Amino acid sequence: MNIRELTPADAPAFRELRARALKEHPEYFGETYEHFVGRSPGDVAEWMASANSFIFGAFDGNRLVGIARCSRRTDSPRDAHKAQVTSVYIAPEARGKGAAKALMLQLIQAARRWSEVEELRLAVVVDNESARKLYRTLGFRGFGIEPRAMKIGDKYVDEEHMALLLDRRD
Ligand SMILES: CC(C)(COP(=O)(O)OP(=O)(O)OC[C@H]1O[C@@H](n2cnc3c(N)ncnc32)[C@H](O)[C@@H]1OP(=O)(O)O)[C@@H](O)C(=O)NCCC(=O)NCCS
Incomplete structure (x- = not known):
């Protein structure tokens, strides 16, 4: 399994895999499948090129089989110490081989590029x-459960919020 940062040239493969994730696991992600597939290829490529986010991919040969995204807000100085991890997904055929762990370790390391960022945050559905x-x-350590974090149809989903403090002695 090879892990590397995605570039706008990876946008078609990323679109395909992200769409698959949202279709297979609508209960685990904040964005809906319908919303994502409605976005234009240019919009997704632009999103991928943002200086305030990056996406890592896991490749089996040339085939993208895993993704994880990290992003930060720059419009609020009081949030500058935090970055969000989202869009974590490994295709079912590539699971159980350490791909997610390898992908996340590289993402955590790469988040250090933002000198202000001291911790990573994420939210995960409690039954996941x-x-x-x-x-x-x-x-990552949980610091709270958000009841009814998402409403999917007529069903509510609780999420655990988790944080990882980065060692910033570098
Ligand atoms: C969760 C997910 C990303 C794990 O991907 P993966 O590549 O299979 O995970 P890895 O093989 O790297 O496993 C790393 C660790 O995750 C945990 N893990 C992964 N799959 C697991 C399973 N089925 N049951 C229990 N723990 C599991 C284990 O701690 C494992 O470490 P270990 O093997 O030393 O015990 C994958 O199952 C997935 O994409 N699920 C659907 C989408 C999703 O839930 N995304 C997260 C949204 S917040």
């Missing part, structure tokens, strides 16, 4: 045991 375990293995 495999993802919660992955994040705990990486050092």
Whole structure:
């Protein structure tokens, strides 16, 4: 499994895999499949090129099989110490081989490019045991459960918020 940062040239493969994630697991992500596939290829490529976000991909040969995104806000100085991890997904055929862990380790390392960022945050649906375990293995700690964080149809989903403090002695 090769891990590298995605560039706008990876946009078609990224679009395909992200759409698959949202279709397969609508309950685990904030964005809907319909919203994502409605975005133009140019919009997604522009989103991928932003200086305030990056996406890492896991490749099996040339095929993109995993993704994870990190982003930060620059419009609010009081939020500048935090970055968000989102869009974590490994295709089912590539799971259980350490791809998510390898992808996340590289993403955590890459978040250090932003000198102000001191911690990574994420939210995970409480019944998503495999993802919660992955994040705990990486050092993320839960700091609260948000009841009814998302409403999907007539069903509510609770989320655990988790944080990882970066060692910023560099
Ligand atoms: C969660 C997910 C990203 C894990 O991907 P993966 O490549 O299979 O995970 P890895 O093989 O790197 O496993 C790393 C760690 O995650 C945990 N983990 C992964 N799959 C697990 C499972 N089925 N059950 C329990 N723990 C699991 C374990 O702690 C594992 O470490 P270990 O093997 O040393 O015990 C993948 O199952 C997935 O894409 N799920 C659907 C989308 C999703 O839930 N995204 C997260 C949204 S917040």
